[in-house]
Amino acid sequence: xxxxxxxxxxxxxxxxxxxxxxxxxxxxxxxxxxxxFKRKVEPLKGQWSLIGAFIKEDMSxxxxxxxxxxxxxxxxxxxxxxxxxxxxxERDPGERVISIAYYSLTRLNELDLDxxxxxxxxxFGLDEIPELILDHGEMVQLAIKRLRxxxxxxxxxxxxxxxxxxxxxxxxxxESILQKELDPRNxxxxxxxxxxxxxxxxxxxxxxxxxxxxxxxxxxxxxEFVANGYNFEI
Amino acid sequence: xxxxxxxxxxxxxxxxxxxxxxxxxxxxxxxxxxxxFKRKVEPLKGQWSLIGAFIKEDMSxxxxxxxxxxxxxxxxxxxxxxxxxxxxxERDPGERVISIAYYSLTRLNELDLDxxxxxxxxxFGLDEIPELILDHGEMVQLAIKRLRxxxxxxxxxxxxxxxxxxxxxxxxxxESILQKELDPRNxxxxxxxxxxxxxxxxxxxxxxxxxxxxxxxxxxxxxEFVANGYNFEI
DNA sequence: GCAAAAGTGTTATCGCTACACCCATGT
DNA sequence: ACATGGGTGTAGCGATAACACTTTTGC
Numbered sequence: 001x002x003x004x005x006x007x008x009x010x011x012x013x014x015x016x017x018x019x020x021x022x023x024x025x026x027x028x029x030x031x032x033x034x035x036x037f038k039r040k041v042e043p044l045k046g047q048w049s050l051i052g053a054f055i056k057e058d059m060s061x062x063x064x065x066x067x068x069x070x071x072x073x074x075x076x077x078x079x080x081x082x083x084x085x086x087x088x089x090e091r092d093p094g095e096r097v098i099s100i101a102y103y104s105l106t107r108l109n110e111l112d113l114d115x116x117x118x119x120x121x122x123x124f125g126l127d128e129i130p131e132l133i134l135d136h137g138e139m140v141q142l143a144i145k146r147l148r149x150x151x152x153x154x155x156x157x158x159x160x161x162x163x164x165x166x167x168x169x170x171x172x173x174x175e176s177i178l179q180k181e182l183d184p185r186n187x188x189x190x191x192x193x194x195x196x197x198x199x200x201x202x203x204x205x206x207x208x209x210x211x212x213x214x215x216x217x218x219x220x221x222x223x224e225f226v227a228n229g230y231n232f233e234i
Numbered sequence: 235x236x237x238x239x240x241x242x243x244x245x246x247x248x249x250x251x252x253x254x255x256x257x258x259x260x261x262x263x264x265x266x267x268x269x270x271f272k273r274k275v276e277p278l279k280g281q282w283s284l285i286g287a288f289i290k291e292d293m294s295x296x297x298x299x300x301x302x303x304x305x306x307x308x309x310x311x312x313x314x315x316x317x318x319x320x321x322x323x324e325r326d327p328g329e330r331v332i333s334i335a336y337y338s339l340t341r342l343n344e345l346d347l348d349x350x351x352x353x354x355x356x357x358f359g360l361d362e363i364p365e366l367i368l369d370h371g372e373m374v375q376l377a378i379k380r381l382r383x384x385x386x387x388x389x390x391x392x393x394x395x396x397x398x399x400x401x402x403x404x405x406x407x408x409e410s411i412l413q414k415e416l417d418p419r420n421x422x423x424x425x426x427x428x429x430x431x432x433x434x435x436x437x438x439x440x441x442x443x444x445x446x447x448x449x450x451x452x453x454x455x456x457x458e459f460v461a462n463g464y465n466f467e468i
Numbered sequence: 469g470c471a472a473a474a475g476t477g478t479t480a481t482c483g484c485t486a487c488a489c490c491c492a493t494g495t
Numbered sequence: 496a497c498a499t500g501g502g503t504g505t506a507g508c509g510a511t512a513a514c515a516c517t518t519t520t521g522c
Contacts, residue, residue, distance in 0.1 A: 010288075010328055010329050010331070014251075016249055017247055017250075018249075018252060018332055054244075057323075057330065061321030062321070082318060084316060087289070087294050087296070087334070088294045089292060094244055098252055100319050100321070168475095183513075184474085188476085205520090207473070208474065209472065209520040209521045210472080211473090211519080211520080212473080213474090401502090402502095417487085418501085418502080418503095419487085419504080420484075420486085422503085439494090441499095442501065443492070443493040443499060444494090444499080444500060445493075445500090446502085
């Protein structure tokens with residue numbers, strides 16, 4: 001008897017609708033933002049919601065999440081990680097749906113900020129998040145909490161910044177995520193001590209007259225750092 | 235129709251089998267153990283596996299996990315937490331099954347050690363885990379990793395000990411989880427500093443002539459500690 | 469020349485680590 | 496009396512946190 005015969009045992013079991021919902025974080029240079037979508041259809045039309053979709057027969061959870069993100073933001077290759085699975089029986093008033101929540105960190109530019117509006121979507125600051133359908137509000141709160149814990153231990157903040165960035169920009173990002181001010185001397189010292197940033201010769205002069213040097217993320221150093229069992233802590 | 239449009243209607247969406255699998259940890263006083271079950275039925279008869287079950291229509295994921303644990307160990311009110319959801323398309327060769335893995339920490343006594351054998355189950359030391367079916371081995375490895383991280387930051391180790399315990403017992407538990415020796419002075423100092431243990435007047439004399447004082451877990455202090463945004467680190 | 473942000477060093481404190489001896493008791 | 500595990504204190508080190516001034520340059 002081979003493995004394929006196991007199918008027999010599964011007959012008679014209940015099948016359930018399974019969905020993926022994505023909490024999409026972005027950073028506009030000033031604060032951390034969350035991408036939400038307005039439902040275009042009844043029921044709950046006009047209410048704010050995370051982006052999500054049902055799982056198709058032939059697609060893994062991770063791939064479904066990736067595809068949702070690609071379709072809703074045009075971005076691929078972004079940081080994407082499972083958050084938690086929500087499975088209360090009555091969580092969806094229509095019919096039972098089990099939802100696997102993912103959160104993602106994306107690089108956001110001015111274009112994105114406006115273009116999403118065409119899809120009835122909007123980037124919200126964390127202090128202006130509207131009421132969300134179902135248990136999406138709960139998902140968002142957990143994602144924020146998880147992000148804060150994670151960003152202190154692993155250098156994932158980079159995913160929210162562009163190809164190059166200045167240390168003051170990065171500090172603003174961290175302050176925005178952690179919701180507290182950081183000392184610039186200590187922040188720079190710490191961040192540079194990991195030795196995963198490379199200084200360039202160019203400066204960003206948009207934020208000051210003196211200008212701040214651009215740095216780029218050094219993937220080789222970073223991988224080495226991870227391989228050695230990293231110890232990142234802000 | 236692309237993914238973004240699918241939310242509109244639940245009819246016509248694919249329903250999928252959903253299961254819960256439990257990684258059950260126990261501590262026998264010497265080492266951390268894992269509870270595994272031998273499949274009694276074809277196919278895969280005789281192979282080791284985690285305990286699991288399909289989700290029923292009217293039961294939440296958490297409740298399903300609790301029930302599985304109750305049925306397989308007789309224990310309720312144990313530490314139980316979601317680990318990760320496994321959703322690769324081909325992970326189960328029989329038919330597609332999405333599985334939510336939970337891990338639990340249980341109090342284990344000599345009785346349990348033997349009685350589980352009746353159900354074709356066995357407690358394995360972490361260094362003697364046999365090959366497991368499907369992706370269960372992966373689940374176990376992740377659970378061990380998560381437990382190690384978690385036990386350093388949150389005092390969840392208590393769940394593996396009985397009502398009362400001595401500090402040497404507790405140290406052995408932590409050493410067993412973290413797989414490294416700890417200094418007794420530093421360990422006691424640290425553990426007592428959290429102020430969530432209450433010393434009793436009784437001693438455990440089973441392990442030494444001098445005897446070691448029993449301590450009990452102080453839930454009030456612990457809750458207070460948690461409420462203040464705890465900061466537990468071993 | 470001045471406003472505005474970038475960039476830099478030192479000191480004090482705290483927590484962790486490492487380490488060795490005496491205590492209580494059953495045999 | 497001795498063997499066995501229980502229980503304790505301290506000093507050194509490294510990491511974090513706190514803190515203020517100089518530099519650059521566009522206006």
